[in-house]
Amino acid sequence: MENTSTRSTSRPSATRVFVARLVGTGVFDPLGDAVGKVHDVVVLLAHRGQPRAVGLVIEVAGRRRVFLPLSRVTAINPGQVITTGLVNIRRFEQRAVETLVFSELLDRVVTMRDGSGQVSVRDVAIEKDRNRDWKVTRLFVQRASSGPLGLRRGETFIVRPDDVTGLAGSLGPQSAAALLATMEDLKPADLAGVLADLPLARQVEVAAELEDARLADVVEELSDDEAVALISALDAARAADVLDAMQPDDAADLVAELPTAKADVLLDLMQPDEAEDVRRLLTYDGYTAGGLMTTEPIILPPEATVATFLAQARKAETAPALAAVAFVCRPPLETPAGRFLGMVHLQRALRERPQQPLGSILDKDLDVVLPDDSIGTVTRLLATYNLTALPVQDEAGRLLGAVSVDDVLDHLMPDDWREADDAVTDEMIERSANA
Known part of the structure; x- marks a missing residue:
């Protein structure tokens, strides 16, 4: 067992790579062109024999995750992974026998074979052997509590995979502290x-x-x-x-x-x-102003000052699109609010004195948006007036909420836009626009 006190004096193999440091590293082809970045490492955890690393999951354009066999990796250097240039762009699908180090092994609780108690896996090292196969050779672990040897709580050290049991199977719910730390x-x-x-x-x-x-x-x-x-x-x-x-x-x-x-x-x-x-x-129907709106925009009375608006806009919980405008209404100031008087844009507010009342700098030149108006109407008005948010009113002119540009985009994009690459997304948006 390798204690942390000797880590600086030990001489690890030149090919030893700790996975937590590898995640996020750029992947390049032989010409130096970027291919993607490392998302995870795939290993096979056999109950007998040394665990073996078989490939990398890399993220390429469009946030697509694909599998890159380690046999196609020619070098792993600080800050870069070099490949042969051959990458299968088919989406990675994990098989039952495969384990993802970053996603699944970090924080796994295992038991020391020497009887000193349980430890949590904080990092995993892979290393190329003489046959050019990548093996899991070391585990960086942390002791959860004092064991019979009297070691202090939280001690970290390096062990070999065969020094522990339970690596190939979960012992129950895991903490995700180490995973989230990255x-x-x-x-x-x-x-x-x-x-x-x-x-x-x-x-x-x-x-x-x-x-x-x-x-x-x-x-x-x-x-x-x-x-x-x-x-x-x-x-x-x-x-x-x-x-x-x-x-x-x-x-x-x-x-x-x-x-x-x-x-x-x-x-x-x-x-x-x-x-x-x-x-x-x-x-409300999901594709109407009522279905798109939020009920928690910045709402202030006309006597509120520019300073008050700026303080509201600075709050971390206020979405950027909604922080760009204040909706000025008569009381009550919670939706459904009182009669809507107008908007104050953040850029205009920044040009005024902090004590200036919002009621004196209102933008009143707005078309009325009712809750049953379509998403097309909302989109046209946002684009026409270069706004980040629009007020939604009822027939009596009371403010019901506001529709922000990001919510409109979410509903206009294809359902699987997060999965598609840029070219496919462009094509789907074009088809949607022409439909």
């Missing part, structure tokens, strides 16, 4: 892409480590089917908390896809105010 800086859309590639059971483990607001942001970026599967797999109380943290329009879209019985249970568990907003949005 993804903490990812944007929600990118984290959603990583999450969607994990088995559902692992998705639930990752979700358990995320705060409600962070998970809500990620769920909003998943496809409908992926979001439904994850929310359905969560404990009902946790699922309701996540729905509470989501934008009301996104929560309504998700609830609409759930079985009626499941949807009713979650709505009953949500905060009453949040559930009321979702129920109200569910009464």
